[in-house]
Amino acid sequence: MDLRETVSFITGGASGLGAATAHRFVDAGGRVMLVDMDAAAGEALAAELGEAAQFVAADVTREDEVTAAITATQEAFGSLHVLVNCAGIGLAMRTYGRQGVHPLDLFERVIRINLVGTFNVIRLCVPVMMRNTPDLEGERGVIINSASVAAYEGQIGQVAYAASKGGVVGMNLPLARDLARNAIRVVAVAPGLFDTPMLAGLPEVARISLGKQVPNPPRLGQPEEFAQTAQFIVEASYLNGEVLRLDGAMRMAPR
Numbered sequence: 001m002d003l004r005e006t007v008s009f010i011t012g013g014a015s016g017l018g019a020a021t022a023h024r025f026v027d028a029g030g031r032v033m034l035v036d037m038d039a040a041a042g043e044a045l046a047a048e049l050g051e052a053a054q055f056v057a058a059d060v061t062r063e064d065e066v067t068a069a070i071t072a073t074q075e076a077f078g079s080l081h082v083l084v085n086c087a088g089i090g091l092a093m094r095t096y097g098r099q100g101v102h103p104l105d106l107f108e109r110v111i112r113i114n115l116v117g118t119f120n121v122i123r124l125c126v127p128v129m130m131r132n133t134p135d136l137e138g139e140r141g142v143i144i145n146s147a148s149v150a151a152y153e154g155q156i157g158q159v160a161y162a163a164s165k166g167g168v169v170g171m172n173l174p175l176a177r178d179l180a181r182n183a184i185r186v187v188a189v190a191p192g193l194f195d196t197p198m199l200a201g202l203p204e205v206a207r208i209s210l211g212k213q214v215p216n217p218p219r220l221g222q223p224e225e226f227a228q229t230a231q232f233i234v235e236a237s238y239l240n241g242e243v244l245r246l247d248g249a250m251r252m253a254p255r
C-alpha cells in the first residue's frame with residue numbers, strides 16, 4: 001500500500017510507539033486518527049501534526065467507544081485502510097510474591113487491554129476496510145499488532161503481560177487466514193526494549209544497563225525504528241501472517 005493513499009487508525013497513538021508511527025505516516029503523506037484514552041496528550045499531538053491528523057478518545061476494550069471512533073474517522077477522512085494497534089499496558093507482578101498470590105483482576109485487566117482490546121479494534125475495523133476499493137496491488141487493508149519479545153521470553157513478574165502478548169502472537173496467523181479473502185493483511189511486531197514512556201519509569205542507569213544487554217546495536221530501540229517497521233509492513237504487499245521481532249538480537253533473561 002502507498003501511505004499517501006491511506007487513512008490509519010492508530011490506537012495508543014498519543015504516546016510512545018503509536019505516536020512515533022503517527023509522525024512517520026503523516027511525514028510520508030498519510031492521514032491518521034489518533035485513538036487513545038489520554039485525551040490531553042492525544043489532542044496535543046494531533047494539533048502538532050496538523051490537518052492530516054485528528055484525535056478521538058476511546059478505550060480499546062469498549063465496543064461503543066471504538067465504534068464511535070471508527071465513525072469519527074470515516075467522517076473526518078472518508079475511509080480507513082491501516083490499523084496500528086499500539087494501545088497496551090505493562091505489569092510487574094509475580095505469580096506468588098511477597099504480597100501473596102497474583103490478584104486475578106490484575107491478570108484479567110492486562111489480558112483485557114492488550115489482547116481482548118486488540119481483537120476488539122480489529123473486528124470492528126474490518127467491515128470498514130472491506131468497503132475500500134482494492135488498490136493497485138488488490139489490497140483493501142493492513143493490520144499491524146504490537147506483540148512483544150515477552151511472548152517468547154517472558155521474565156519473572158511478566159506472567160500476565162507475557163500471556164497477553166502470547167495471545168497477540170497466537171492470533172496473528174488465524175487472523176491473516178480469516179481475512180485473506182477480504183484482501184486484508186495482518187502482521188505483528190514483537191519489539192524488544194524501546195525507549196518510550198512505558199520504560200520511562202525506570203531510573204536512567206537501569207535504562208542504560210538494559211540497553212547494553214542488546215547485542216547489536218547495544219542500546220534501547222527508538223520509537224522511530226518501530227515506526228519505520230510499520231511503514232515497511234504497510235508497503236510490503238507480500239508480507240502477511242508473520243510476527244517480526246524488532247530487538248537487536250536480544251533474548252530476555254529470566255530477570
Ligand SMILES: NC(=O)c1ccc[n+]([C@@H]2O[C@H](COP(=O)([O-])OP(=O)(O)OC[C@H]3O[C@@H](n4cnc5c(N)ncnc54)[C@H](O)[C@@H]3O)[C@@H](O)[C@H]2O)c1
Nearest residue numbers: 012015016017037059060087088146148191193194196198
Ligand atoms: N516500549 C517497549 O519497550 C515495548 C516493548 C514491547 C512491546 N511494547 C508494546 O507496544 C505497545 C506500545 O507501547 P509503548 O511503549 O508505546 O507504551 P506507552 O505507554 O508509551 O503508550 C501506550 C498508550 O496506550 C494507551 N492506552 C492504554 N490503555 C488503553 C486503552 N484501554 N484504550 C486506549 N488506549 C490505551 C495509553 O494511554 C498510552 O498512550 C504496547 O502494546 C506495548 O505492550 C512496548
